[in-house]
Amino acid sequence: MLKYLTGDSDMKLTSNSDAITRDFFDSLLLETRYVDSVIPSTEFKLFGETFDTPIMTAALSHLDNTARDGMVIYARAAAQAGAVHWVGMGPDEELERIVATGARAIKIIKPHAENKEVFRKIEHAVKKGCFAVGMDIDHAFNSQGGYDSVFGLPMKAKSTEELCEFVQAAGVPFIAKGVLSVRDAEKCLDAGCSGIVVSHHHGMIPYAIPPLMALPDILSVVGGSVPVFVDCGIESGIDAYKCLALGATAVSVGRHLMPLLKHGEDAVAERINEMTAELAGVMARSGVTDLAGFDPTVIHKRNF
Numbered sequence: 001m002l003k004y005l006t007g008d009s010d011m012k013l014t015s016n017s018d019a020i021t022r023d024f025f026d027s028l029l030l031e032t033r034y035v036d037s038v039i040p041s042t043e044f045k046l047f048g049e050t051f052d053t054p055i056m057t058a059a060l061s062h063l064d065n066t067a068r069d070g071m072v073i074y075a076r077a078a079a080q081a082g083a084v085h086w087v088g089m090g091p092d093e094e095l096e097r098i099v100a101t102g103a104r105a106i107k108i109i110k111p112h113a114e115n116k117e118v119f120r121k122i123e124h125a126v127k128k129g130c131f132a133v134g135m136d137i138d139h140a141f142n143s144q145g146g147y148d149s150v151f152g153l154p155m156k157a158k159s160t161e162e163l164c165e166f167v168q169a170a171g172v173p174f175i176a177k178g179v180l181s182v183r184d185a186e187k188c189l190d191a192g193c194s195g196i197v198v199s200h201h202h203g204m205i206p207y208a209i210p211p212l213m214a215l216p217d218i219l220s221v222v223g224g225s226v227p228v229f230v231d232c233g234i235e236s237g238i239d240a241y242k243c244l245a246l247g248a249t250a251v252s253v254g255r256h257l258m259p260l261l262k263h264g265e266d267a268v269a270e271r272i273n274e275m276t277a278e279l280a281g282v283m284a285r286s287g288v289t290d291l292a293g294f295d296p297t298v299i300h301k302r303n304f
Helices: 017-027 070-081 092-100 115-127 160-170 182-190 211-222 237-245 258-263 265-285
Strands: 028-030 044-046 049-051 055-057 085-087 105-109 132-136 174-179 195-198 228-230 250-253 299-301
Touching: 017 028, 017 211, 028 237, 055 070, 055 085, 055 265, 070 085, 070 092, 070 258, 070 265, 085 092, 092 105, 092 115, 105 115, 105 174, 115 132, 115 160, 132 160, 132 195, 160 174, 160 182, 174 182, 182 211, 195 211, 211 228, 211 237, 237 250, 237 265, 258 265
Parallel strands: 055 250, 085 105, 105 132, 132 174, 174 195, 195 228, 228 250
Antiparallel strands: 028 299, 044 049
16 A cells, blocks of 8 residues: 655655545645634524534444444433434444433434335434434445445445435434535435535545545535534544634544544543534634634635
């Protein structure tokens, strides 16, 4: 595998999509804007609900290998930090315990081969109090060109028509996760999706373009009609700032928080709060008053 050549502005790329994503984040530089700046607000509103931060948890699953009862700890941390909590794959009983923590949850459902299971998962999530649901559209295929199997459960790619049926069945906002192209963004909009997560799912394919690189073109298609979120590789409030400055509605953080789960919800919530403070610090120093005030011209691409 090729590695990055340090000290060269035209770095050669590894096939590791996460490393490519990290390099892209680090290539974006910021200018400062102090005159007339004020203390900023990180208040975030989504689908009629208000949160303390646009830094959300990511739709993780099966965290018991990281910490005992990890999924519930993760949810409690999000509730404590006043953050949107995304939930990945898992049994119905686990989702019920997650919602019972008070976390305001968005349930992401796998593209199960049997649509009846998708509909069942949607119905259960909404009934138990999730304020939005969605689908990992990018978890349909394996790396050999066949349909995927996730923990023994068969998956299958979904058509625009099928996505439309899921949207109509939900009765709450339905979000497509795993969008990394204008083509898919257009199809998700055609299906009536209420939001899009720009993501390569932790390097689902090698040499994937960084989500932040795909974001501007996707935003041009969306035209502000639905929120657009960024996922993958976000490790700090400064990373979050760069996403928001380039037009993202909010960001999701997952793997960066996972090592903290073994220390309990307080440690995870503390890191979310720290990242929010990091975000606010850069907002103040670049003249951004609130989440509606970001300006992409503050970003400069490294060319040295």
